[in-house]
Amino acid sequence: MSESLTVTPGDIVREAAALRRSLDAGFREEVVTSLYGEVERITRRAVQDSGSGPLELDQRIDRVVTSRLFGLPLMLGILAVIFWLTIVGANVPSQMLATGFFWFEDLAAAWFTQLGVPWWVTGFVWHGVYRGLAWVISVMLPPMAIFFPLFTILEDLGYLPRVAFNLDYLFKRAGAHGKQALSMAMGFGCNAAGVIATRVIDSPRERLVAILTNNFVPCNGRFPTLIMLATIFVAAAFPPAVASLVAAGAVVGIVLVGVAFTLVVSWALSRTVLRGEASAFTLELPPYRRPAMARILYTSLIDRTLFVLWRAIVTAAPAGAVIWLLANISPGGVSLATRTADFLQPLGWAMGLDGVILLAYIIAIPANEIVVPTMLMVYMSQGMMTEMDSMDGLRALLVDQHGWTMLTAVNLMLFSLLHNPCATTIITIYKETLSAKWTAIGALMPLALGFIVTLFTAAVARAVFGF
């Protein structure tokens, strides 16, 4: 007993070091060698390998999928097809949902009025909260229900590690970890999920780089904005037959800009505040597996789609209420929404945007999904969020009535990539880093970049092209 009191951890470590010195210098190699020998012996006895068919097929596929020449173009092609299917497929169901929801809104509001409910209760409940929810569901549900299963199929198939393999070269050049490609890919679904996915990166430095840059890829909440802009401003100039293809191409282009920012900012971070070299890693390319369809549908529809939708609903309801209040409280005859938008107008103009867009981004901090509805609501000054019946109507509203130009559209796309992450992502960054400093940097750096880039493009566009 008395002896146990005298042994301190320090003693043990010192004793171990002394014993280590007394041992044969090669004892570690001996251990490793005997381990390898043992493993080989056991394997030889237990495994019978009679040549391999599918493995060779896998390797043949990999030779194309991960080749220097075809790897990246193939990846972009797959991405474009996914966006195209999402855009084309989501259009009709979105329209139907919107029609149904807004039909019910009118019905319910009329019913409230008949019952003698005060106008402001009807407005707040049906034209505020309910309309916010209806917008978010009809805009987000169809694209997600298409995008997430397609993405999950790629994941289940084993394509994601190949993407990481293809991009490793670029990330390494940027001083970042090749597995950042994986967390980036998850970011397309949801940036908060992307931030969590950075846990696959061991080195704290490279993990921070991955966390801070995850927001540069547009998440699912931001795609509807990008798709809308691509459809009315870019694709409108083309014949209808190819319009959706062009729109998909434009979205891929924006995604590429996002990836470029990811790489450039990773590079800049690796050379300044997070200085260091990229570490080597092994990434197994798993065999291609036939996706389990039932499970994919379950995972992507229940776990992913409904989860993201639920989050959007939870934030859209209060946001809808706030929007309604801002638009309907009018001290001195001018609504709070208009006053704030006017106040933000000079900055908005300098950025090639306007005050209303900036106001929408402030209200949409909890969830990026409601940027467009907020914007439209203030524009329409109807005191409620608005669903436009067609893309033509939307275009007429933005271009003819509110002076949008190509510059507005391009800079809004850029600002949609480059601004603060949504509240959920910010909270997730804090939970993962447990550091207020890095959380603040993660939130403010993209925003600062957004200001710089849009101020710059607006100035250039005005000086050179006379916008």
Next chain:
Amino acid sequence: MSVEHNCETCPVHAEMAQLGAAVGAFDHVVALAGNPNTGKSTLFNSLTGLRQHTGNWPGKTVTRAEGGFQFGGVRYKLVDLPGTYSLLSASDDEEVARNFLLFGRPDCTVVVVDASALERNLYLVLQVLEITDRVVIAVNLMDEAKRRGIAVDTRSLARDLGVPAIPVVARTGENMMALLGEVAAVASGEAVTQPLRSKGTAAFEHAVSKLVPMIEAAAPGVPNARWIAIRLLDGDVPVEEALASGRLAELVVRQQKPDARFSRKIALQGAQ
């Protein structure tokens, strides 16, 4: 290993129940270890009925997930550890896995191995066997191996390793009852294993035997003092630090509590 199970007709077959995340009181703790992408999470899901997200890429499970199942009237808590190739280096996920095996004192550890890449998977198996006796090997992805013309003789494997080895297909649930039968036997102590352990040179064994009593005296209750001694002789810095800072004893306590800080993150991750 001495216990025979004819599982399809075995009465306990009907008694398998998924308990989801509501583990509550449990009789035994079972850990799931293995290389990345061997189907640990798939096995975890099929046993617990939970939906820990699975994906065909290594590193999907980044922290331990917990769930429960019942088999033969006994309640088990199942802990899904992150996939690792070894337990030696100091990366985060290896440390999570290794700390749990060392200090969480699972009653049984199921090492999931990929039948089509057995050799590479065995390094981890041997390292787990250094830490604990109570091991069952689940040779997963048997269907995939078969398609590639690879046959694995699990009897030979079990004989060489000294622990049960069961061929399974986690995706379809094939042979799951046989696996659970062995887990039950090992966890209850009914089946006694004789894990393969490499004996070092005489000088090495002597050094180990000098350190073991010291470790046991300095940190009472620490399991696997032999393993810690070997790591110290090997100059394993994280283990040295854990010992020096008194964290070794602390870890023993902490590993036995559910990891509350992570559980919510897992919920979010599971959703994504």
